[in-house]
Amino acid sequence: xxxxxFSIRLTALFLVLAxxxxxxxxxxxxxxxxxxxxxxxxRDVKHAMQSVTTRECYDHISWLADDLRExxxxxxxxxxxxxDYIQKEFKNLGLLPGGVDGDWYQSFxxxxxxxARGPLSSGNRLRFKVSENATRSVQLSFSEEFxxxxxxxxxxxxxxxxxxxxxxxxxxxxxxxxxxGRLAVMPVDSVMNDADLREACKEVQARGGLGILLIGEGAxxxxxxxxxxxxxxxGESLPIPVVRVFGSGPLKLWKISGRPERSWKFQSDAxxxxxxxxPLVDLEVRRQGRDLSQGRNVIAKFLxxxxxxxxxxxxxxxxxxxxxxxxxxxxxxxxxxxxxxxxTGVAALLEIAExxxxxxxxxxxxxxxxxxxxxxxxxxxxxxxxxxxxFDPSTLHGxxxxxMIGRNDVKTVKVGRRTSDxxxxxxxxxxxxxLKLNIDEEGMEPLLGRSDxxxxxxxxxxxxxxxxxxxxxxxxxxxxxxxxxxxxxCNVTRLAFLTSWFLANDTESQPRxxxxx
Ligand SMILES: [Zn+2]
Numbered sequence: 430x431x432x433x434x435f436s437i438r439l440t441a442l443f444l445v446l447a448x449x450x451x452x453x454x455x456x457x458x459x460x461x462x463x464x465x466x467x468x469x470x471x472r473d474v475k476h477a478m479q480s481v482t483t484r485e486c487y488d489h490i491s492w493l494a495d496d497l498r499e500x501x502x503x504x505x506x507x508x509x510x511x512x513d514y515i516q517k518e519f520k521n522l523g524l525l526p527g528g529v530d531g532d533w534y535q536s537f538x539x540x541x542x543x544x545a546r547g548p549l550s551s552g553n554r555l556r557f558k559v560s561e562n563a564t565r566s567v568q569l570s571f572s573e574e575f576x577x578x579x580x581x582x583x584x585x586x587x588x589x590x591x592x593x594x595x596x597x598x599x600x601x602x603x604x605x606x607x608x609x610g611r612l613a614v615m616p617v618d619s620v621m622n623d624a625d626l627r628e629a630c631k632e633v634q635a636r637g638g639l640g641i642l643l644i645g646e647g648a649x650x651x652x653x654x655x656x657x658x659x660x661x662x663x664g665e666s667l668p669i670p671v672v673r674v675f676g677s678g679p680l681k682l683w684k685i686s687g688r689p690e691r692s693w694k695f696q697s698d699a700x701x702x703x704x705x706x707x708p709l710v711d712l713e714v715r716r717q718g719r720d721l722s723q724g725r726n727v728i729a730k731f732l733x734x735x736x737x738x739x740x741x742x743x744x745x746x747x748x749x750x751x752x753x754x755x756x757x758x759x760x761x762x763x764x765x766x767x768x769x770x771x772x773t774g775v776a777a778l779l780e781i782a783e784x785x786x787x788x789x790x791x792x793x794x795x796x797x798x799x800x801x802x803x804x805x806x807x808x809x810x811x812x813x814x815x816x817x818x819x820f821d822p823s824t825l826h827g828x829x830x831x832x833m834i835g836r837n838d839v840k841t842v843k844v845g846r847r848t849s850d851x852x853x854x855x856x857x858x859x860x861x862x863x864l865k866l867n868i869d870e871e872g873m874e875p876l877l878g879r880s881d882x883x884x885x886x887x888x889x890x891x892x893x894x895x896x897x898x899x900x901x902x903x904x905x906x907x908x909x910x911x912x913x914x915x916x917x918x919c920n921v922t923r924l925a926f927l928t929s930w931f932l933a934n935d936t937e938s939q940p941r942x943x944x945x946x
Contacts, residue, residue, distance in 0.1 A: 502753025747774030
């Protein structure tokens with residue numbers, strides 16, 4: 430949730446649970462006046478809902494709230510990696526891309542961030558992967574294990590590599606030059622002088638090479654080296670990216686290549702440059718840090734079954750960005766992992782998508798699953814979606830937002846909505862009754878403008894904000910997974926899933942006028 434100076438810090442309300450409720454049964458009795466009313470859900474809906482598990486919620490949260498994501502500040506590699514993770518999940522579930530022109534992403538400019546640059550450690554990246562489809566990679570530490578050469582141009586590429594024993598080493602005339610289309614891995618025992626390095630770059634470039642990784646003793650940064658060099662010291666840019674790998678970095682490279690350095694040297698001495706096979710190298714050089722002005726929503730679609738209603742949508746959304754290392758007073762410090770805010774909401778989003786897709790459960794209306802970017806910077810992702818996603822707001826039948834759903838009482842869900850959205854209100858009540866969860870609407874009115882439901886409400890779309898409540902770790906480095914109650918995440922996810930199901934099949938609502946309210 431976006432931070433507001435005007436917010437009143439809500440103290441967690443201690444709610445007394447109604448006694449005698451158990452979690453197992455899916456039939457609930459709700460007393461309306463004197464007559465008990467039974468709520469039932471169909472078997473396939475129940476099954477789909479039960480595919481939401483604490484285990485899977487935990488896995489998603491722990492990936493997103495890992496230190497490796499560096500707090501998922503919009504525009505940094507931690508946020509970009511998170512977006513890619515979400516996109517891969519959507520794709521693997523068989524959902525359809527929901528952006529314009531069949532894209533999974535909606536890009537937008539984050540207002541007020543023109544010229545803003547991210548930290549160097551996030552804009553400069555060197556990773557080794559075993560193969561294209563490997564989900565895990567070995568990430569080298571910026572300035573401890575690698576540094577771009579001071580005169581390297583900026584780069585963002587993924588490539589195989591080839592071992593080059595020395596600059597000028599000729600390739601076998603018969604076969605294709607192994608350097609072509611690859612990164613040259615070049616061992617250096619001592620620091621190369623500028624003229625030799627430029628010569629090597631020219632040669633590798635002429636042979637179709639994409640860049641050079643200098644490896645070993647001669648690749649270490651000089652004492653008191655300033656990186657990037659101050660403008661006065663900046664020399665002429667090299668023709669291709671050059672990155673130095675040192676410290677424990679080389680060992681990581683050789684290990685993943687499957688052979689020690691001496692073995693590569695020995696064979697290359699006889700056979701010339703060698704295609705290494707692995708690792709696949711993921712390289713990014715941004716000498717001024719990354720441009721932070723670009724935001725990116727991830728959008729997926731799931732088509733409904735009713736020929737007349739499938740052109741209407743229920744939007745299910747959660748923001749994936751967080752604040753990086755920015756404290757509430759604006760200072761830079763420790764990583765804020767944002768486990769509750771909002772890895773929990775994204776876990777819910779992915780689990781709801783999975784519930785529909787695995788069970789092949791098709792509601793009448795279509796669904797849009799969206800992971801918003803730049804929420805913490807002022808609800809920019811949701812604003813961009815409502816303003817220019819290609820979806821006409823008048824086709825949006827309802828919106829469900831999940832933000833910070835993993836703390837406080839596990840059986841109580843805070844719910845924000847407009848009281849005038851009566852059908853939505855009764856659907857939420859019905860869903861909570863089936864799950865034997867308590868709804869708490871107190872104090873939610875002032876929060877309606879502080880998360881991604883806000884632009885949807887402004888466009889007149891019935892929207893609900895599912896929220897787990899504030900806590901002392903809100904926007905602090907201590908918002909970690911250890912403090913998240915995964916059982917609560919699972920409960921709220923199931924509530925949101927049922928709400929989306931009833932809303933997507935709702936035939937009680939009057940056709941909605943697209944009106945700003
Ligand atoms: Zn927040």
